[in-house]
Amino acid sequence: MIERAPMWRIRLYQLIVLGVFLGGWEWVSDRYIRTLWISKPSLIAERTLEWFSSGFIYPHILATLQIAGLGLLIGTAIGVVCGIMLGLQRSLSRLLDPILGGAYTMPRIAFLPVVLFWFGFGFRPMVALVVLMTFFVLFYNTRAGVESVKGDLVASMRVMGATRFQVIRMVILPSIVPFILAAMMIAAPYALVGAIVAEIFIGSKGLGFLIVSSTGGLDLTGTFTTCLVVTVISLIATLVIARHGPRLLGRSPETIGGGAAAAF
């Protein structure tokens, strides 16, 4: 057997690396590079405390979460429905593959002006951008999930008398739950990116707005603090989906085995 470093020691080394990085940053700032350009960890920590204790940050977090969350839900709904339909219609799926592939490779952020043209300014175009950002991940994963359902399973249900609709309800839907969850975990950071980019361009509040207004005011501490908040939210969102997703989708986590939940 190969000896491996125990977990606590790996964690310790990771902490040391982090400490060296933050310490170096703190030390360099104002000595060699002006704090204006790179801020410094102590200022970011101070600002974080300030924003949370004064409550200043909460409306911005809420605004971004609303856009990202609603966009993710709509993107999931559309992606799952399309994924099931094309997963069950292989010939149609193959026919559309080049078109879908092309659409997937397109930089979807570039669609922001188009989305604005369609929906005007405000909440709706920002949600629409998040839908665009998340749809494909959900679609492709759902379709892969449907295609991975064993033919024997479907055949055995059909012989027992199941209609096509019953096969979808009793076999397909439960089989794709782990695929949907995995896709949502991948899509959650994309949803946040989509929401923040939209806010950077047209937001009047939210974390994206905070990033532009801080940077514009030469307040890099504010920018970095916002980025820290975004990162933490992203991590929490992924964890929440992994922990509570199975129950929300009607499966107990222990029956998912090997899927999204087991990875956490």
Next chain:
Amino acid sequence: MINITGVSKSFEKDGQKIDAVKDFSLTINDGEFVALIGPSGCGKSTVLNMIAGLLAPEEGVVEYNGEPVTAINTSVGYMTQKDSLLPWRTTEGNISAPLDIRRVPKSQRAALVSQAIEKVRLGGFERHHPDELSGGMRKRVLLARTLIYEPDTLLMDEPFAALDALLKLVMQEELLRIWSEARSTVVYVTHDLTEAISIADRIVVFSKRPGRIVLDLPVELERPRDFDTIRSSPEFLKLYNRVWATLRHEVVSQEEASGEGR
């Protein structure tokens, strides 16, 4: 009654057309326990799939109770070697699946399911998921699920092939015990000659591909059969040797044929 007349079916494999069965005919009477035996790839499973309506013949006709099979045949129960249990359902949930499909009222389901669980001796494992059960237990769940809606005909495609030899014996006995009460028609595909003779009323031997019938013999051993003694009885050995002589020839020439293909 199952009436298969002049049926042909082929498959594409690596761009080549392979005949699974060609001009194949077979009649199976109600209540008969028939074993289909033959070398691997001789079209036994194709025949079962056609009776179940999962495959349509290219030529000829498959009739079930006088009606041609043109769609999925829901009067049969089909148990394959592959494990087709739903992994997210418990033992109870899996056994109850056909009842859910048939919209049997909830009040009746529980009673039927617990009866079925008792029949296959799975008491105490009602709430277990398939991955918490042993191979033999999973087969029992499959068996209970197949029997619970009382299909007229059971199609069994090497149902116990994945089990070890001892467990296989136990499951064969269980099957016979349950069948002796239900008395449905059984079409049992196997390539285990001892198994075929021990459980069936009639043995149909397939040729190598494309499958034809080369031998069709009744098994005149008394029921209920005692597995401990039956296998050393002179009738059994006579039958075994008779069938083996034919089967051996087919297996050998199938082997040679697939050797030439390479």
